[in-house]
Amino acid sequence: MTNASPPLVGRPRIGWAVQAGLIAILPTQLFVVPFGLVSGVVASEIGLDLAQTMFLSIALFAGASQFATMELLRDNAPAVIVIATGLAINLRFIMYAAALSPWVREAPYSGRVAVGYLNVDNVFAAAMVWYRAQPQGTPVERVAFHLSAAVLTWVMWQICTLVGFYFGAAAPDYLALEFSAPIAFLALAAPVLVDRPSWLAAAVATATALALHELPFNLNVVAGGGLGIMAGYYADRALEQTQDEGAAQ
Amino acid sequence: MSETFWFAVPILALGTFALRFIFLGYFVAKKPSDEWARALKYTPAAILPALAMPAVLFDSSGAWQSDPTRLVGAAAAIAIGVATRNVLWTVLGGMAAVWATTAVLTVF
Structure with missing residues (x-):
C-alpha cells in the first residue's frame, strides 16, 4: 500500500502521505456518498434554496449537525436552539482536535487551520490509525495525509449534496437512503x-x-x-x- | 426559515470551527485537563446513539416504529458494529439488511 523505498533523509515524503490518505479514505466514501445524497435530498424537501444548501454543506461540513439543523429549521425552531443543538452534536470535534494535536503540533499554522476545518469522523479515524502505524512520520506528512483524505471527502460530500438536491425527488423509496443517516451514526459509534x-x-x-x-x-x-x-x-x-x-x- | 437560517447557521459554523480548532491552534501545545479529557472521551459514545436510536425506534410522527425494515437494519448494524468495530462493514451490513428485508417483504 505504501512505497517500499526508504525515505530521503530530511525531505518530507508528501507524495507518499497524500497517496496513503487517499487510499485509506476511499472505502469510507461508500457511506459519504449516500449520506451526502440524502443531505441534499432533505435540504430540497424542507425548502432550502441552492445557496442555503451549499452554504450549510460547506460552512458546517458535518453531516450529523447538518441533518439536525435541517430538521430544526423545518420545525421552525428558534435560532438559539439551532445553534445550541448543532454545537452539542459537534462537541466531539473538540475531542478529535485534542487527539490530533500532539501528532501535528509542529506543522505550520495554515496546515493546522485546514486540518481543523476539514476534520470529520472518517478522516479523523483514518488519520489516527495511520499516525500510530507510522510513528516515524513527520508532522508535515501527517497533515498531508489528513488533508488529502479530507479534501477527497469534502469534494465528494459537496458533489453528492448537489446531486441529491437536484435529483433527490427521483430517488426510489426502496433504497431507504434517508435511513443511511441513523445507520451511519450507529456505525460511527461502534469503534468507541x-x-x-x-x-x-x-x-x-x-x-x-x-x-x-x-x-x-x-x-x-x-x-x-x-x-x-x-x-x-x-x-x-x-x-x-x-x-x-x-x-x- | 430564511432569517433563522442566515442568522443561526453562520454562527453555528463558526462555533463548530472553534471546536475543531481550539486544540490545533493557540492551544495546540495544551491538553485538556485530565478531568475534562475523561469526560470528553465519552462524547461520541453518548451523542451518536442518542442521535441514532430515536430515529430508529420512532417514526416521523412520534409513534413507535412500525417499519420492520428499519428495525432489522438497525439490529444488523448494531450486531455487525459490535462484532467488527468497523464503520464501513457496519454501514454496508445495516443497509444491506434494510434492502434484504424490503425485498423479502415485497415478495411475500
Whole structure:
C-alpha cells in the first residue's frame, strides 16, 4: 500500500502521505456518498434554496449537525436552539482536535487551520490509525495525509449534496437512503463502544433520548448526550478507583 | 426559515470551527485537563446513539416504529458494529439488511 523505498533523509515524503490518505479514505466514501445524497435530498424537501444548501454543506461540513439543523429549521425552531443543538452534536470535534494535536503540533499554522476545518469522523479515524502505524512520520506528512483524505471527502460530500438536491425527488423509496443517516451514526459509534463506561454512556444516552423523544427541537439528543457523558465520566472514575485499589493490594 | 437560517447557521459554523480548532491552534501545545479529557472521551459514545436510536425506534410522527425494515437494519448494524468495530462493514451490513428485508417483504 505504501512505497517500499526508504525515505530521503530530511525531505518530507508528501507524495507518499497524500497517496496513503487517499487510499485509506476511499472505502469510507461508500457511506459519504449516500449520506451526502440524502443531505441534499432533505435540504430540497424542507425548502432550502441552492445557496442555503451549499452554504450549510460547506460552512458546517458535518453531516450529523447538518441533518439536525435541517430538521430544526423545518420545525421552525428558534435560532438559539439551532445553534445550541448543532454545537452539542459537534462537541466531539473538540475531542478529535485534542487527539490530533500532539501528532501535528509542529506543522505550520495554515496546515493546522485546514486540518481543523476539514476534520470529520472518517478522516479523523483514518488519520489516527495511520499516525500510530507510522510513528516515524513527520508532522508535515501527517497533515498531508489528513488533508488529502479530507479534501477527497469534502469534494465528494459537496458533489453528492448537489446531486441529491437536484435529483433527490427521483430517488426510489426502496433504497431507504434517508435511513443511511441513523445507520451511519450507529456505525460511527461502534469503534468507541469498547469498555463498560462507554457502553454505560451509550445506554444512558439512548434511554434518555428515547424517554424524552417528544420534546421539541431535538432536545432529547442534547439531554441524552449530556447525561450519557456524565454517566461515562463517573463510571470511568469508579473503574479507575477500583483498579487502583486492586493494584494496591 | 430564511432569517433563522442566515442568522443561526453562520454562527453555528463558526462555533463548530472553534471546536475543531481550539486544540490545533493557540492551544495546540495544551491538553485538556485530565478531568475534562475523561469526560470528553465519552462524547461520541453518548451523542451518536442518542442521535441514532430515536430515529430508529420512532417514526416521523412520534409513534413507535412500525417499519420492520428499519428495525432489522438497525439490529444488523448494531450486531455487525459490535462484532467488527468497523464503520464501513457496519454501514454496508445495516443497509444491506434494510434492502434484504424490503425485498423479502415485497415478495411475500
